[in-house]
Amino acid sequence: MLAHAREEMSKGQAERLMPMLSDVSDGFAVDALAVCTGPGNFTGIRIAVAAARGLALSRGIPAVGVSALDSLAPLQGEALVVADARQGRLYSQLFRDGQAVNAPDMLEIDEIAQAAPQCWHIVGHRAEEVAERLASTDWREAPHADLAAIARLAAERIAAGTVERPAPLYLRPADAAVPSEAPPTLLP
Amino acid sequence: MTLILGIESSCDDTAIAVVNTDRTILSNRVFSQSDLHADFGGIVPEIAARAHAERLDIVAEAALTEAGVALGDIDLVAVTSGPGLIGGVLSGVMFAKGMAAGADIPLIGVNHLAGHALTPRLTDGLEFPYLMLLVSGGHCQFLAVTGPDEFTRMGGTIDDAPGEAFDKTARLLGLSQPGGPLVQAEAESGDPKRFAFPRPLMDRPGFDMSFSGLKTALRRARDKIVEEKGGITRQDRADLCASFQQAVADVLRKKTARALTAFAAEHGATTIAVAGGVAANTAVRAGLQQAARDAGFTFTAPPLKLCTDNGAMIAWAGWERYRLGQSDDMTLAARPRWPLDKTAAPMLGSGKRGAKA
Numbered sequence: 001m002l003a004h005a006r007e008e009m010s011k012g013q014a015e016r017l018m019p020m021l022s023d024v025s026d027g028f029a030v031d032a033l034a035v036c037t038g039p040g041n042f043t044g045i046r047i048a049v050a051a052a053r054g055l056a057l058s059r060g061i062p063a064v065g066v067s068a069l070d071s072l073a074p075l076q077g078e079a080l081v082v083a084d085a086r087q088g089r090l091y092s093q094l095f096r097d098g099q100a101v102n103a104p105d106m107l108e109i110d111e112i113a114q115a116a117p118q119c120w121h122i123v124g125h126r127a128e129e130v131a132e133r134l135a136s137t138d139w140r141e142a143p144h145a146d147l148a149a150i151a152r153l154a155a156e157r158i159a160a161g162t163v164e165r166p167a168p169l170y171l172r173p174a175d176a177a178v179p180s181e182a183p184p185t186l187l188p
Numbered sequence: 189m190t191l192i193l194g195i196e197s198s199c200d201d202t203a204i205a206v207v208n209t210d211r212t213i214l215s216n217r218v219f220s221q222s223d224l225h226a227d228f229g230g231i232v233p234e235i236a237a238r239a240h241a242e243r244l245d246i247v248a249e250a251a252l253t254e255a256g257v258a259l260g261d262i263d264l265v266a267v268t269s270g271p272g273l274i275g276g277v278l279s280g281v282m283f284a285k286g287m288a289a290g291a292d293i294p295l296i297g298v299n300h301l302a303g304h305a306l307t308p309r310l311t312d313g314l315e316f317p318y319l320m321l322l323v324s325g326g327h328c329q330f331l332a333v334t335g336p337d338e339f340t341r342m343g344g345t346i347d348d349a350p351g352e353a354f355d356k357t358a359r360l361l362g363l364s365q366p367g368g369p370l371v372q373a374e375a376e377s378g379d380p381k382r383f384a385f386p387r388p389l390m391d392r393p394g395f396d397m398s399f400s401g402l403k404t405a406l407r408r409a410r411d412k413i414v415e416e417k418g419g420i421t422r423q424d425r426a427d428l429c430a431s432f433q434q435a436v437a438d439v440l441r442k443k444t445a446r447a448l449t450a451f452a453a454e455h456g457a458t459t460i461a462v463a464g465g466v467a468a469n470t471a472v473r474a475g476l477q478q479a480a481r482d483a484g485f486t487f488t489a490p491p492l493k494l495c496t497d498n499g500a501m502i503a504w505a506g507w508e509r510y511r512l513g514q515s516d517d518m519t520l521a522a523r524p525r526w527p528l529d530k531t532a533a534p535m536l537g538s539g540k541r542g543a544k545a
Contacts, residue, residue, distance in 0.1 A: 014282060014521065014522060015519045015521050016519075017282070017285075018289055019518050019519065022289070022518070042234070042237070043237075043274075043275065046237060046238075046241045046279050046282075047278060047279075047282050048282075049241055050240075050241050050244060050279040050283040050286070051283065051285055051286040052286065053244065053286065054244070054282065054283040054284065054285065054288075054290065055287075055289065056290075057245045057248060057249065057259070057286070057287060057290070058259055058286060058288075058290025058291040059290040059291075165245065167242050168238070168242075170238070174232055174234035174235045175234055176228050176234065178227055178228060179228070179359065183359070183360070183361065183362025184361070184362060184410060184413075184414050184419055185418065185419030186362065186419060186420065186421075187418070187419040187420060188421075
């Protein structure tokens with residue numbers, strides 16, 4: 001890794017992202033952009049995805065979206081990767097040798113215990129807690145997406161020619177309710 | 189030649205335009221989201237934000253292609269940085285930053301309301317000062333426009349915007365969204381005098397308006413018919429629409445007449461310009477034109493494509509700021525609330541997000 005920056009912040013990402021990007025990429029001729037598509041905070045993901053799409057268009061370079069779960073998957077072996085979904089829930093996905101085995105999902109911690117094979121290695125947010133439920137001793141706590149892995153996976157996808165425009169990985173529908181009140185009957 | 193890319197994503201339209209500073213609009217693309225929100229009877233902020241984030245680059249490509257220019261030909265990137273639905277505004281601002289930083293072009297944040305208020309200068313080359321009535325789904329206010337960055341709010345709605353009232357009326361009567369054009373179409377075969385709907389605040393001095401009581405009155409009238417007949421007939425629906433529309437048009441006409449008198453006393457009788465989707469309603473527009481004639485003002489309304497949300501108005505308003513020597517850097521923030529008139533007392537909204545208008 002040639003350069004790297006991370007700042008913890010609960011708000012203000014929209015104001016800080018571009019100055020940080022400028023500092024980190026200063027002096028390098030960047031050939032492609034990789035952006036984390038979540039799952040996670042919707043607003044934060046959109047901030048990064050929208051900026052990446054703008055930069056890709058203006059620079060004429062590809063932008064590649066990589067999920068946080070993909071970035072944490074070990075290259076070898078079987079692993080259950082988990083990330084924070086707030087309100088006590090977790091995003092989770094199973095991987096074998098770095099390849100996804102199932103689709104990512106959002107689950108209660110108890111549901112993960114039922115869904116996952118017990119022998120697997122556990123990586124991510126609250127990994128120790130998940131490991132306890134699965135009676136596993138093989139775990140690694142990882143609170144954040146792995147930036148270097150995101151860049152590496154993006155490079156692999158560009159080489160394989162499988163690049164689409166980055167899009168946030170939401171894993172839950174927009175909070176919207178169909179109106180409860182029916183319109184009046186239209187009489188002939 | 190100076191070319192401006194204007195980006196607008198503060199509500200339910202992803203809109204991007206290329207405008208020349210000689211007032212030529214080279215392209216003006218609008219990607220509407222109405223189909224995404226149709227089932228919900230109103231705009232769902234999270235659905236809007238999701239769509240904007242994944243459509244901005246697609247619309248930008250289309251706008252540049254239609255204009256026949258490359259990004260390298262663009263001299264300024266202007267973007268709505270508020271007020272509006274924050275998820276969409278944020279997506280637009282970040283996309284604009286990416287465009288500006290990547291191509292090394294200056295960036296400028298634009299107040300969405302200034303975009304509407306300065307549109308007559310793009311379309312008609314209107315000189316200052318003029319009176320602006322902004323009347324849409326989210327806003328309703330009278331602005332004395334005396335400079336590119338000088339807006340005095342004379343008055344406005346204290347609750348719902350008229351466009352909101354049209355949408356709610358459509359919903360209450362089983363018409364689809366957006367409600368304005370459909371309510372107008374129904375009203376054509378209706379009796380505007382059958383229902384005596386209220387004209388709130390008409391007896392009070394000043395230019396403030398209220399439209400929330402109107403929809404309650406409409407609901408009561410509808411419920412009364414349903415109670416009697418078990419439903420409403422097509423004629424009932426047309427009459428409800430016509431009576432509702434007449435009430436809105438009356439309030440806007442009379443309050444506009446008052447605003448014109450007050451504006452003329454200070455600046456002379458010049459021009460009144462209207463913008464916003466509701467200005468496209470023929471009954472509303474006829475009333476405003478009458479008020480303008482009576483007060484000796486010229487009336488102007490931009491074509492509908494430039495009256496509703498669009499990127500061209502943002503490009504133009506960005507240019508108006510930029511040529512005063514203003515611009516923004518990569519720390520430009522998105523603001524959910526941002527009153528145009530910084531000095532007027534808050535009329536609508538408060539708390540930690542600040543005044544809405």
